[in-house]
Amino acid sequence: DAKTTQPTSMDCAEGRAANLPCNHSTISGNEYVYWYRQIHSQGPQYIIHGLKNNETNEMASLIITEDRKSSTLILPHATLRDTAVYYCIVRPYTGNQFYFGTGTSLTVIP
Amino acid sequence: ETGVTQTPRHLVMGMTNKKSLKCEQHLGHNAMYWYKQSAKKPLELMFVYSLEERVENNSVPSRFSPECPNSSHLFLHLHTLQPEDSALYLCASSQEGGTGMQQFFGPGTRLTVL
Numbered sequence: 001d002a003k004t005t006q007p008t009s010m011d012c013a014e015g016r017a018a019n020l021p022c023n024h025s026t027i028s029g030n031e032y033v034y035w036y037r038q039i040h041s042q043g044p045q046y047i048i049h050g051l052k053n054n055e056t057n058e059m060a061s062l063i064i065t066e067d068r069k070s071s072t073l074i075l076p077h078a079t080l081r082d083t084a085v086y087y088c089i090v091r092p093y094t095g096n097q098f099y100f101g102t103g104t105s106l107t108v109i110p
Numbered sequence: 111e112t113g114v115t116q117t118p119r120h121l122v123m124g125m126t127n128k129k130s131l132k133c134e135q136h137l138g139h140n141a142m143y144w145y146k147q148s149a150k151k152p153l154e155l156m157f158v159y160s161l162e163e164r165v166e167n168n169s170v171p172s173r174f175s176p177e178c179p180n181s182s183h184l185f186l187h188l189h190t191l192q193p194e195d196s197a198l199y200l201c202a203s204s205q206e207g208g209t210g211m212q213q214f215f216g217p218g219t220r221l222t223v224l
Contacts, residue, residue, distance in 0.1 A: 034212065041198060041218070041220065042217055042218065043112070043114075043200050043202070043215030043216050043217050043218050044153070044200075044213075044215045045112070045215070046212045046213070046214070049212065091211075097155055097158065097166065098155075098213055099155075100152045100153040101152055102152050103152075
């Protein structure tokens, strides 16, 4: 079952930063935080993951709080193509399952 | 393009038909997965294959039958489905082991059962 809590939906103006929050208050010390997104009727796409340090790649930045109970995915300059459902996932250390919750539906507005 | 392909992309079948979904990964991974995504519902993990052995079967009805003949191919055989089985079926692959493991998804097969 999903171990994360995300807002159901968010809007963001095109060109502005989109900040998507995620709560994972029961995360264990060796569990990673992953972010995926799913554009309508396509397969989910990996964005970024982290353990406890902040991470950045060409798509986004991931900010994890010091207590690791929450994180924020930042899309620095949102475009219309970033409109999608964004999933925050906590991955168990053992096993290979990903449990997808309902995610946050992000709409980028022109 | 993620390196995971699925065919067909769309499938319409009657309840008495038998069909198969195919997934192929070109990433050299050793684990493959089937997920089901019904309308307005989260992804549900159906089957996991690791090193061509089934390691997870999340109480999926027997009318869904997976097959993994080698590490690059995964099939989902369908028979006597119900209309409520209409959904997007997604295949994924990963390299098991290590701490940075991520799953790569195919584009999915949109299945409609009449």
